[in-house]
Amino acid sequence: MSKLSRKSIAATLFFDHGMEYSRAVLVYRLGGSTFKVSVHKIDGPSFETMSSVYHRHLGGNDFNQRVVDHLLLAHKNSTGQDLSSDHKFLLRLGSEVEKAKRVLSVQDRVRIEIESLHPGVQGLSEQLTRSRFEDLNMDLFSKTITAIDQAIKDSGVYTKNDIQDIMFSGGSTNIPFLQSAIREYFGRHTRYHGSNHPESTVVLGAAKLSHWDRDELRYSDFVCCMGNIRQTFGIETAGGMMFEYIDHKPGLDINKIPSGRASLLWVRNTDE
Secondary structure (H helix, E strand, O other): OOOOOOHHHHHHOOOOOOOOOEEEEEEEEEOOOOEEEEEEEEEOOEEEEEEEEEEOOOOHHHHHHHHHHHHHHHHHHHHOOOOOOOHHHHHHHHHHHHHHHHHOOOOOEEEEEEOOOOOOOOOEEEEEEHHHHHHHHHHHHHHHHHHHHHHHHHHOOOOHHHEEEEEEEOHHHHOHHHHHHHHHHHOOOOEEEOOOOHHHHHHHHHHHHHHOOOOOOOHHHOOEEEEOOOOOEEEEOHHHOEEEEEOOOOOEEOOOOOHHHOOOOOOOOOOO
């Protein structure tokens, strides 16, 4: 049997669900191109998504582009050469900026150097500090904190003081400023998970889920996931009509599909 899981759910499954008491968990998932923050209620084996806020174009690629634009302008100001339309140079610069961003997670400064790729074109050599990187992206970082506020508010039942666990997921959560800002926002009463290897939490959580066999699980190991179904699921019938099998509704327990949906459909083969 195949199992489907959202990334935020898989990330949360990364850490233990054996606790008996009810608790609120916030998943902060920031990858290369997308950002999502979601609030979940865990009560023993039950797992319910209370709310989520999603940004389709917010992530590490956007942070990199801010640095690329900054370096192109600095190079133009110092040499008078505009390389913003040199695709070969831009590809190389983008790769070097990604490497520099990773270095800035453990060091406070890094030098980005690219040799001349064309005759008569001067190479690039610029120092980038962690503080400069943060300044270039501060408005984008702030959007993620605002999204946390919104997700907690949308849950309808929690305040930030109710959040007991934070799960970091996605490589961009390695950025020290973001981890510090989130820890400052929630305070010391909150536990933090996945901050050492946030890029692996989804994969490890999904692996944990795929390993489970319902016939071999103890009740204390079983996780029942309830999430927000964003759209109705169904199949196309004759005449192009849709037969709705799972209705669109928030907080739907996929293990409790209404029995009335288990209907018999007659399918006509139009080739006969």
